[in-house]
Amino acid sequence: MATLTDPPAGEEGFTLVELLVAITLSLVVLLATLQSFDVFTSNAAQQTRATDANDQVRRTMERVVNDLRGASVIVRASASDLVYRVPDALGYRTERVCVASDYLYGSSGVTVAAPAAAPTAACDTATKLAALKSTGSTAFTYDGAASSATPALVKNVGLTFGLDASGGGKTGSSTLQASAARRSASGLPITDDDLDAVCNAAGAFLSLSADVPNVGQMTVTYANDGGIAIGTPVGAGWQIPKGITNIVATVTDAAGVTKTIRKGVECSGT
Numbered sequence: 001m002a003t004l005t006d007p008p009a010g011e012e013g014f015t016l017v018e019l020l021v022a023i024t025l026s027l028v029v030l031l032a033t034l035q036s037f038d039v040f041t042s043n044a045a046q047q048t049r050a051t052d053a054n055d056q057v058r059r060t061m062e063r064v065v066n067d068l069r070g071a072s073v074i075v076r077a078s079a080s081d082l083v084y085r086v087p088d089a090l091g092y093r094t095e096r097v098c099v100a101s102d103y104l105y106g107s108s109g110v111t112v113a114a115p116a117a118a119p120t121a122a123c124d125t126a127t128k129l130a131a132l133k134s135t136g137s138t139a140f141t142y143d144g145a146a147s148s149a150t151p152a153l154v155k156n157v158g159l160t161f162g163l164d165a166s167g168g169g170k171t172g173s174s175t176l177q178a179s180a181a182r183r184s185a186s187g188l189p190i191t192d193d194d195l196d197a198v199c200n201a202a203g204a205f206l207s208l209s210a211d212v213p214n215v216g217q218m219t220v221t222y223a224n225d226g227g228i229a230i231g232t233p234v235g236a237g238w239q240i241p242k243g244i245t246n247i248v249a250t251v252t253d254a255a256g257v258t259k260t261i262r263k264g265v266e267c268s269g270t
């Protein structure tokens with residue numbers, strides 16, 4: 001016979017030990033889940049940083065390659081510091097890509113007249129090009145060498161950007177490479193077609209075409225085939241006396257880079 005102290009049949013509860021065991025197991029499962037989620041989140045964040053850094057460096061490399069293949073003048077060529085200038089609507093745009101404190105940095109500025117010397121200040125660390133540290137493989141090469149004492153004459157530039165993609169307990173790196181053959185390596189990108197000759201009674205008036213980038217920042221001297229200076233400066237051009245048909249023009253820009261071109265002038269001087 002059942003007494004008042006006996007629990008109803010089928011309504012037995014959990015014991016304290018059973019509750020403690022269940023709570024402990026639940027905590028173990030929760031901690032394992034949180035740990036897995038933390039690892040996943042950390043790996044995803046690191047992957048995002050690596051992707052963003054690679055994209056930023058890739059865009060930088062594309063800009064540098066396009067500039068170097070155009071009308072650029074290199075003013076510093078070292079293994080960890082590349083400085084060059086390109087014509088700009090306002091004058092000259094100076095670009096710098098360098099490595100300092102294990103990071104890749106870049107700077108850009110526009111001046112009306114380009115100074116002849118390279119910047120003397122250390123690598124500008126104001127603008128970081130990548131959130132990841134660079135590896136030891138990051139370097140610039142010039143015609144196959146680590147540096148060049150005559151940057152303006154460099155014909156080929158190699159770019160190697162290595163980024164340390166380690167994180168989330170894993171080690172890794174990514175390397176981006178590119179190269180550029182400079183169109184203006186032998187001097188200014190000017191040909192004899194850029195030298196205009198207008199015949200007049202005294203002979204011919206010579207001047208650089210207005211289509212030449214930064215024509216106002218350039219100077220020109222003229223000589224005959226024998227190297228003897230000829231002509232008289234008149235405004236933005238030179239008056240060449242009649243009877244001279246072969247002209248040797250030496251063009252010099254504000255950065256000190258020169259280009260020698262030959263021009264045949266057919267003016268009777270009448």
